[in-house]
Amino acid sequence: MNLYIIIACHNRRDSTLRCIQSAYDAARKAGLNMRITLYDDGSHDLTAESVSARFPDTEILAGTGSEFWAKSMAIAEASVLKTIRRDNKENPFVVWLNDDVVLDVDAFERLNELSLNNPGQILVAAMRDPLSSEVTYSGLRRSGLHPLSFETYPMSSVPQSVEIFNGNLVLVPASAAELIGGIDGGYSHALADIDYGFRAASKSIGAKLAPGSLGTCARNPVPPSQPVATQWKHFVGPKGAGNPKSMRKILRLAAPRSWVVYYLATYGLWWARHICESFFRVVLSRRSKPTS
Numbered sequence: 001m002n003l004y005i006i007i008a009c010h011n012r013r014d015s016t017l018r019c020i021q022s023a024y025d026a027a028r029k030a031g032l033n034m035r036i037t038l039y040d041d042g043s044h045d046l047t048a049e050s051v052s053a054r055f056p057d058t059e060i061l062a063g064t065g066s067e068f069w070a071k072s073m074a075i076a077e078a079s080v081l082k083t084i085r086r087d088n089k090e091n092p093f094v095v096w097l098n099d100d101v102v103l104d105v106d107a108f109e110r111l112n113e114l115s116l117n118n119p120g121q122i123l124v125a126a127m128r129d130p131l132s133s134e135v136t137y138s139g140l141r142r143s144g145l146h147p148l149s150f151e152t153y154p155m156s157s158v159p160q161s162v163e164i165f166n167g168n169l170v171l172v173p174a175s176a177a178e179l180i181g182g183i184d185g186g187y188s189h190a191l192a193d194i195d196y197g198f199r200a201a202s203k204s205i206g207a208k209l210a211p212g213s214l215g216t217c218a219r220n221p222v223p224p225s226q227p228v229a230t231q232w233k234h235f236v237g238p239k240g241a242g243n244p245k246s247m248r249k250i251l252r253l254a255a256p257r258s259w260v261v262y263y264l265a266t267y268g269l270w271w272a273r274h275i276c277e278s279f280f281r282v283v284l285s286r287r288s289k290p291t292s
Helices: 011-030 047-054 068-086 107-117 174-180 192-204 228-236 244-255 259-288
Strands: 002-009 031-039 058-064 094-097 122-124 134-136 137-142 151-154 160-162 169-173 207-209
Touching: 002 011, 002 068, 011 031, 011 047, 011 107, 031 047, 031 068, 031 134, 047 058, 068 094, 068 174, 068 192, 094 174, 107 174, 137 160, 137 259, 169 174, 174 192, 192 244, 207 244, 228 259, 244 259
Parallel strands: 002 031, 002 094, 031 058, 122 207
Antiparallel strands: 094 169, 122 169, 137 151, 160 207
């Protein structure tokens, strides 16, 4: 197994350095060859300079600050696939790695063993919270009527077949990446990993979730209470889960015949939920006020 790791980063220098160091440690323990391509999307905290100084073998691609995760990873992957074709090494894997992940030192060792028993398949790893050890990111399974309603797979002692997965640590055989067509950089930020799972399944390329967890990665912090208008702006913004461009794109893939219904329902339900929450907050605040 030869690892071609792609990482997207933006202004998380210390986190990015920890992530890359953990990848080197894990590759060394597994006795695997590793090459890292970092797409630095316009960081102004000296991330690129720090990585270059500490890990001089890292290939660093520079972005403008407007690519976000999906496009950054798509550009990095395209560069890596060209390198893989040129290198012509045995058993190459494109490795997605989030820059806030700290890998367990035996992560690649365990994934290498999993790949031997599941040739040609995508390998997915669960992440755990560094404090609670609860699963934060993993494979995903359907949990409702909406085509984008998923729940996280719990940790298991045996490999599990999954279709959809978070992109925190994913190993894709280069041959599968070529067949699937690469990460879709047309998404604003999120959902490109969900899209990838759908397209892999359409090509009959399976994915295996490794037993246990293979590293730590805390969930993104929940922002403090904000006005509904501010929450809406974040929801439909470039990094929001409800970005309209990305939502249309993924729903057309997941539910081609009924995507419009789910598209409208997504925003209608968002507003209904937040209006109800605001109403109940007002009612409770009035009840809590002392009477004169």
